[in-house]
Amino acid sequence: MDEILLSCSNVSKSYGGVAAVRAVGLELRAGEILGLIGPNGAGKTTLVDVITGQQTADTGVIRIGTVSLTGPPSRRARLAGFARTFQHPQLALDMTVRENILIGAVPDRFSSPWRVLASAFSGAARPATPEIDDRITDLAAELNISALDRMCADLTLGEQRLVEVARALLRGPTVLLLDEPFAGGDPRGVEGMIHALTRIVERGCGVLVVDHNVDIVASLVDRLVLMDQGQVVFDGLPTAAMASQEMRTVYFGSGT
Amino acid sequence: MPVQLWVSVVELGCFAGLIALGFFLVLRGADVFMFALGPLAMFGAMFGAFQVSRNGWPLPIAALIGVAIAVALSGLTELLIVRPIHRRTGGQENPSIVAIVAILFALEQLAGTLFGRTPLPGTPFWSAQFRWGEAVISGQSIVLVAVTVLAFAGVALWLRRSANGRMLRAVGDNEHAARTLGVPVDRIRLIAFCLAGLLAGVAGSLFAAKAGVSFTSGLQWTLVGFLAVIVGGLGNVWAPLVGAVLVATLQTWSVFEFGHAMRDYLTFAVAFLFFAFRPKGIFQTKVRI
Amino acid sequence: GSDDEKSGSDPGGDTIVLGMVTDTSGGAAGYASYTSVAIDLAIKEINAAGGLAGKQVSLITESDGSDTTQTPTLTRRLIENGADVILLNSGSASAIAAKGVCVEEKILCVAPTNLSADIIKPPDNDNIYILGPTSAGIGESFAAGMKKAGYSKLAVIADDVPTIQGYVPVLVGAITGAGLTSVAEEKVPADAADVSAQIARVKEAAPDVILVMSLGGQTEALVQNALHQQLPDVQRFSLASIGNQPTTWALADPGALEGLVYAGSIDPGNPRTTEFAAKLAAVGGDKSALTAYGTQGYDSVYLVAEAIKKAGGVADKSKLNETFQQISGYQAHYGQSDFTMSFGPDKHVGSDGNCGLVLAQFGADNKPGAPWSVYQPTC
């Protein structure tokens, strides 16, 4: 838990009258798993979108180290070493699982127009990528993804979510942003993901997990941030968070 | 620009707008670009003009049957061609579009074979002419404008208020969910195609009176509507009309100012700059999904 | 699918095979069919009269739909299937596309209806011919006529198909060469839905004579209607097309064509023309109306026949070309009664002067009427 990888300060985003994110500040350190929870519509996905550039913030700065992060998602992902998943799996359904995961391994080959062109030529010359295939195979085994050569259209939603996570993991990111990775996952898949996450964190990666499976999140993360109505209302250790008043009122409902 | 040219702009805009509205409906409801609408309009108009000029049928009957044929052909396109292809490819867009373009050619040649390859004269519904200052306005243009306004208002209301209209938007949004929940997807798609056929048929038979109609007119008409949809966007029912009028204005004005050769250069240049610097089109719906 | 008879596929066989590239489905389909009917008629007559050099004549056709990517291939296929002579009965652009094949295969090619001198422009024009008069001839006739009538400011409205665009500089050049000034030159897209912007520009230029050039049909009718409405008092001229297209007359508003002068090829005073018209009428069908396209098709077959007779057959291609070039003083079935055609090594346009043309004027009923009283081309 040393260096700060990613920091947001005073980030806001609103849509018409809806203030989805309001003056949020957040820090993510190397080797840390940070949990982001909050009621539905609290602004968690919007915050992730704003960080990765899928949406542009109205105000605020997002810094990676000391550089402030701007531009389209691809640029940000390259600069900051982001990898992310989407709350609703984004897969090309008429392509195989392997192909959908593969993109995680190759971004550096496409970092400029010339390199894109070069990789087109080198691809025609040497289409096979055995070393990447091996990495994919190993990762799939860990996450309990069964057939890599099936079309994604044939997968269930739960399986698709695993593929989505695998793609992000394969990227070997510096900062990993997961939007509801455990939703609808079976116990074995969840176990595999937790294992993969702990391993990647050991390498110094920072992970932000958004999920409603509080039990899993609380046992996994180093720190828990609670959002409500676009604002951060609690930021601290998971145990403290789970016991806090804020958590009870905005998230569990007063009954618990 | 002389007033007469504005009259032309309105006529062209209304015609292109009607075709574009047909595109809009099929795009919205079935998520395919029904390129064959231009030829459908041509086919209906050719039929009407053929019966009137060769066989002396009364205009209303010939036109009515012409429009009915356009509706039927559009419906059959969905039933016999697009639907089976859509099913077998699991909803892929490309094969359906290619089939529709093939239908475009088939209709063109069928019309050429049935009604001859020489242009046929259209007959105006209202042949009066009005002078307004320098300009001459034909009764037919007034009919065209009235029909266009009615059609747009009707479709706008229908999409918003009627059950079928709402379901049409739902099917276009997420056909899978609609099917799962039990929305009569097939019926709705058929309605979209038939309505588009109706709009095209009406547009064709109204416009034929201006310059006659020949078997090759269809492709031109498709392109005109296509441009209108692109410039207007799909965010709003009225968007195709706005797009159509803008395109008509640009094309008429550029010809008037610079001559014909410049028309295509200028249209391209304006579209190019427009898309490069104002990429959202004019009306656009975007949800974050 | 060509309707070739297998007997035609061997060059030494017992028929003489004419190969025709036509257009049954594209832009030239509207007029090519008139030509085809007349070509058929001519072949039937020749066969009935005992054929050529002791052989019957047959016809094989291919349709290129005016798609020039297909024309060379189809021309070659005709030759491959035994065609001894090629008739190019499609658009001008098709004829230009086929030119290379004609020269390379050294086969006699005749384009009966095309007016563009580009088709027979040297180099590489050894064995390709058109009948004429060419667009230049039309230009000269118009020029002389306009001058005689005392006009000075010319406006041109032309449609944008390549064939017509090819004629524009030729005609305008001839007319301005005769001393008129061109005050406006407007282009109209083929299949245009509206031409009012072009008409407005013409109106601003205040011409005293207007020349409309198009393949006819919708575009021509639109322009004529608009001119009739917007500039009713200005004299209009048009190409031959309009004179040959009853369908276009129907597209025009009542009276919109009155007074329009066009360069026709049909002179009611030519006895050969009336004779041909009668034969054609006997054929029947809606393509047997009397048009320049028909007469030119008919004449092209007889021209070829004359060359074959003189050459004694079709076995020797270069001899056939030579005998074709020896044709002289052929009395055509169109044009004024003194119109003749001749060919030669440097003369690939048949017409001997411009009297192949007849300037005629439309009547109040939107139908071609009397010859233009002001001027008639001479040879």
Added chain:
Amino acid sequence: MTESAEIGRGTTGTAGMSVRGLGVRYGHAVALAGLDLDFAPGRINAVVGPNGAGKSSLLLALYGAVPATGTITVGGRDLAGMTSAHRARAGIGLVPQGRQIFPTLSVRENLEVFAEVIRTGPGSVTTALSRFPRLVERAGTRAGNLSGGEQQMLAVTRALMTDCAVLLLDEMATGLAPVIVQQLMAVARELADGGTTVIMAEASIGAIVGDIDRGVVLIRGVVGGEATGGHDLDQLYRTSMGLTP
């Protein structure tokens, strides 16, 4: 409405749903291989199983949204030949898995479309909306712009517009905050108490374990065991998955 009266949601307990020999296949892939199952009325029934076990296929087959072999009966009445629209009108509600909403339609219009399918009046839309204050606030927003959880609320409340003789919930709790899940489970309980047959498909039941009355474990398209009570079911599930409970 007449159909729903036939199926009924009485307290007699006859409106339970049974399947015999239920099979579903996608091309050559067999998703369900001839299931025999009974879902008790007035209870919250669970179907648990790992990803790809066939849970969604089962629920979709019950709703008539995928072609299936075998027989399905509700309260003794065979559903053969009834389309999904018919079944919805007869009181079978489905919350499909994933975002099965219409993104460019407003929240209200989403419900209106379904009201049209089941032929209920505009009143039912207002009632359905009022179930979630959050949705009332966002009634005019395009559904595609809602947050993931808000979309799920929309799907749930849409299913509740039916008469709820049978309620099919496919991973209903996915993406919902605990407070909402609790509310929803309370609604489910209330409906069950009124005689509804509630069938929930879940890949893991940690969050709702206490609410489940009985259930089956489904693995690779076949039934791997049956249990009463959520905790027993969870045990059974974990052991059949080869995990330590």
Added chain:
Amino acid sequence: MTTRTTPVAARGTSPLARHRWAVEAVAAAVFALALVAYGSGASFRQDYVVLICTYSLLALGMYIPYIMSGSLSLAYNAYLGIGAYACGLISTRAGWSSLWGVPIGIVLSAAIAVVLGLATRRLTGFYLAGVTLLFAVAFQVFLLDRVSLTGGPVGMPVRRPHAFGYTFTRYDIMIGAVVLVWIVGLLLSRLRQSPFGVVVRLRKDVPQVVESSGISSGTIGVVSLAVGAAIGSVGGSLFGMMGGVAQPESFGLHIIFLAIFMPLLGGQRSPWGAVIGAVLVVVFTFELHILSDAGTLFFAIAILLVLRFAPLGLLGLGTPLLRLLTRLRMGRTPGGEGS
């Protein structure tokens, strides 16, 4: 359905799969030889074969941007035209061998594709279609209008190409064309399977994934457009050199529709589908004049029939068969899919 023990790389063990490229190259070569054999007959067949090759290159040019990447660019008539006119200009004006027109056409077409692509980079394919269509129309006008450069309606001659004092014959050009298609097809087929191909295909359905992986989806789109345009331009050069003339009417809008048809007729899953589509189109155009009056009517109906019975293209018919075969060979039953 979720057995973990199935070896993941099961596919790689099939002998057919292991030698996949060799098999494909040989199969395509056999086909190419058949074409050459056909073209060695009557001389019109050489035109025929070159037209097939031209259309193949046109369709292959569409393959990366349209089928793989989902950008519907409609300016292919222009790219084809640029290739042909470049050869014409360089051979008649500069007096060089028309072969020089090939690289010039490639660069020019690619540059135009890049500019058009950049303008619509942030838009859906729909707008790209619009802008490129307008460009296609403007290009036609340009060909007719700029008589001093393009020869106007008449067009301009393209001299037979020559190199090292040797002038290529029509037969030579035909051979060259067939070889070219063979090479381009094979390269594209390999490209499709490579990481570049995978990324390009992902961009079609999930551009946001490509973006969030750190790859600029716009750049990928623009590069595929450029490569496609370059391939199309080569086809145009070929056509010009064979026909000996570059004419505006040869590069009309109908070309665009053909270009859209061909890859889909043959099948989208492989570039060879584009080639098969080209063969079909040429055969349909030249052989379907059964009732000569109807012209393209039969062409259109034939296309509808193909789509109706093989919506995924002709190759699409073959794939299930092939899959069945390999599976049987591996001793598995068809029901075992997904295990």
